[in-house]
Amino acid sequence: MGSVVSLAEEKKKRRRRAGSFAWLWTVLLLIAALALGFGLAQSPIFNIRAIEVTGISHITREEVLELSGIQPGEHIYAANLAKAQNMIATNLWVEQVEVKRKLPATVVINVRERVPSAAITTNDGLYIVDTAGVVLSRQKLLDGLSMLVVSGISDLPADVRPGTQLDNDDLTAALAVIRQMDEQSAAVIAEINVADSQRIIAHTTYGVDFYLGDKSDFAAKFNLAMQILQNETNKGLLESLDYIDVALPDQPVLAYLS
Numbered sequence: 001m002g003s004v005v006s007l008a009e010e011k012k013k014r015r016r017r018a019g020s021f022a023w024l025w026t027v028l029l030l031i032a033a034l035a036l037g038f039g040l041a042q043s044p045i046f047n048i049r050a051i052e053v054t055g056i057s058h059i060t061r062e063e064v065l066e067l068s069g070i071q072p073g074e075h076i077y078a079a080n081l082a083k084a085q086n087m088i089a090t091n092l093w094v095e096q097v098e099v100k101r102k103l104p105a106t107v108v109i110n111v112r113e114r115v116p117s118a119a120i121t122t123n124d125g126l127y128i129v130d131t132a133g134v135v136l137s138r139q140k141l142l143d144g145l146s147m148l149v150v151s152g153i154s155d156l157p158a159d160v161r162p163g164t165q166l167d168n169d170d171l172t173a174a175l176a177v178i179r180q181m182d183e184q185s186a187a188v189i190a191e192i193n194v195a196d197s198q199r200i201i202a203h204t205t206y207g208v209d210f211y212l213g214d215k216s217d218f219a220a221k222f223n224l225a226m227q228i229l230q231n232e233t234n235k236g237l238l239e240s241l242d243y244i245d246v247a248l249p250d251q252p253v254l255a256y257l258s
Helices: 009-042 061-068 081-088 167-177 182-186 218-234
Strands: 050-055 094-102 106-113 116-121 125-131 135-139 149-151 189-193 199-205 208-215 241-245 253-256
Touching: 050 241, 061 081, 061 106, 061 253, 106 135, 106 199, 167 189, 167 199, 182 189, 182 218, 208 218, 218 241
Parallel strands: 050 106, 116 149, 149 189, 208 241
Antiparallel strands: 094 106, 116 125, 125 135, 189 199, 199 208, 241 253
């Protein structure tokens, strides 16, 4: 006698067969998708046709492209963006750089340049530095540049080259003050003397010196000095005012020309 197959067992067999076909279709679809993706990735549509460079003023687009090593016509996924980023960052003017793809065929290079922030006076000329103390250039004169001067630093080495980050306590104090300055203070203060970093002197465009004490709380000290300066101007005493000492904001001191 033949075996009797129950209806429930027959349904189980059908589900197993259907499941096997579903699994096979899944594998076939996955293989097809991978093949399609690989084909698209190799398509000429992804060959680089444009390279965008932003944020540059002191370095040229040509210098950036040469450092990057990225070539038009190169496949966008073959371009080594990490290497390009590292190479561009070797330029002393580059503070930060980001290189990214913009599909299908564009590479974007975003550069943030170092900003000349101060001119350090030395016996040999001037060091132009950013707020981190990195030397951007050396020159004899300011050549008409509108830039805050830092004086009173006497122990800088004579062979400092552009790209070097200066390590000097007095300069560190001066740069700390500069980083606290806003547009108003930058327009008023022409020179910072840090011959004594605990007795920093700001020479202003009004011809009146502000004695700041150390590098701390610059904004509060500056605002107080400006209020006193305005009061003395209103009294008609500006021409006779020599300096305003706000090293101790609770006890400001005014000195007049004899």
